[in-house]
Amino acid sequence: xxxxxxxxxxxxxxxxxxxxxSDVGNWAFILNRITAIGLTVYLFVHLVVLYQLSQGxxxxxxxxxxxxxxxxxxxxxxxxxxxxxxxxxxxxxxLTTFSDTSSVQKAxxxxxxxxxxxxxxxxxxxxxxx
Amino acid sequence: MSNQVWMxxxxxxxxxxxxxPYFEDFQMEVKxxxxxxxxxxxxxxxxxxxxxxxxxxxxxxxGACGMRVxxxxxxxxxxxxxxxVDDDGTVKVEPLRNFPxxxxxxxxxxxxFLNLESVGHHPVISVVEEPYxxxxxxxxxxxxxxxxxxxxxxxxxxxxxxxxxxxxxxxLGPAALAGAMQAxxxxxxxxxxxxxxxxxxxRCHSAYExxxxxxxxxxxxxxxxxxxRKVMAERIKSIFRSNN
Numbered sequence: 001x002x003x004x005x006x007x008x009x010x011x012x013x014x015x016x017x018x019x020x021x022s023d024v025g026n027w028a029f030i031l032n033r034i035t036a037i038g039l040t041v042y043l044f045v046h047l048v049v050l051y052q053l054s055q056g057x058x059x060x061x062x063x064x065x066x067x068x069x070x071x072x073x074x075x076x077x078x079x080x081x082x083x084x085x086x087x088x089x090x091x092x093x094x095l096t097t098f099s100d101t102s103s104v105q106k107a108x109x110x111x112x113x114x115x116x117x118x119x120x121x122x123x124x125x126x127x128x129x130x
Numbered sequence: 131m132s133n134q135v136w137m138x139x140x141x142x143x144x145x146x147x148x149x150x151p152y153f154e155d156f157q158m159e160v161k162x163x164x165x166x167x168x169x170x171x172x173x174x175x176x177x178x179x180x181x182x183x184x185x186x187x188x189x190x191x192x193g194a195c196g197m198r199v200x201x202x203x204x205x206x207x208x209x210x211x212x213x214x215v216d217d218d219g220t221v222k223v224e225p226l227r228n229f230p231x232x233x234x235x236x237x238x239x240x241x242x243f244l245n246l247e248s249v250g251h252h253p254v255i256s257v258v259e260e261p262y263x264x265x266x267x268x269x270x271x272x273x274x275x276x277x278x279x280x281x282x283x284x285x286x287x288x289x290x291x292x293x294x295x296x297x298x299x300x301x302l303g304p305a306a307l308a309g310a311m312q313a314x315x316x317x318x319x320x321x322x323x324x325x326x327x328x329x330x331x332x333r334c335h336s337a338y339e340x341x342x343x344x345x346x347x348x349x350x351x352x353x354x355x356x357x358x359r360k361v362m363a364e365r366i367k368s369i370f371r372s373n374n
Contacts (some may be wrong), residue, residue, distance in 0.1 A: 023339060026293060028336070070270065092336070093336045094336075100352070102338070102341070102349070102355050
């Protein structure tokens, strides 16, 4: 019989990121959560940046100068990496949902991970050499 | 047969009543080819009679001895000690996650059985009878459709492994949704409407941990995806029905 003091650990959101389980599907899930949170945070940052447009040319130009800082470029690269992975994993989830491909979900993950790594490297080279 | 003996430390989760849980170490000589459940039984028999754990058949049929071994769900009656001992000679044994702990390694799986029944799956029906309950006999589905979920031994390991079940106690869970998939072979029982909700078939996030740990190869993750397709097909059909 369950009692209030004898419940399972309920609603610990951080357990989404429990790394003890290392099976492929779970890593796909963990990465999906991390990139989702990253992209959500970026959305708000992006809105703040857009707000600069309404503060006149000087404010916007000074922001553009700041945006050239390597740390900012690195942050932008992380956004690109997150967007690539999150989008590709969405395709994986869609594939396994709409077709009977659950048995090859690991292989699909390996393919999207490879595409995400290659895509991220291309963006990294272009962003840091521009 | 090898006479090799290993000194192994079994780090066992202990919890009694409302007292704070803790881990207790038991050192014991074991043969590496022994099953983990046998070691737990020997700890109970020779070291601590207050240790509580569940077991019955000893051959992966009853589903009673599911535990987390070094963080992974295992049926301890078919888990060899040599396969799970860490390099430092330790094995960590905990109860399943996402269920209330009754005592030590025993969890209350009442919700699992209630959820299975709520979707029309009959947990206690025999494997021989299940395909004929209301499916094949009524010309609904083939024997192959039914037999796979009949393999489910209701061990609860899929729910313990599920990262979504970890964060919400209202989720129906992989076992019940796999049961719903089987129940949906009979289109008259309304199970598709029952699982078409936020805590039903749409809560799954495709981690497939359930399928990884299932000792009976039921593939709950795949069943959930099949169920989603059925729910979507039913929704599309209902649009045309409502327009007629």
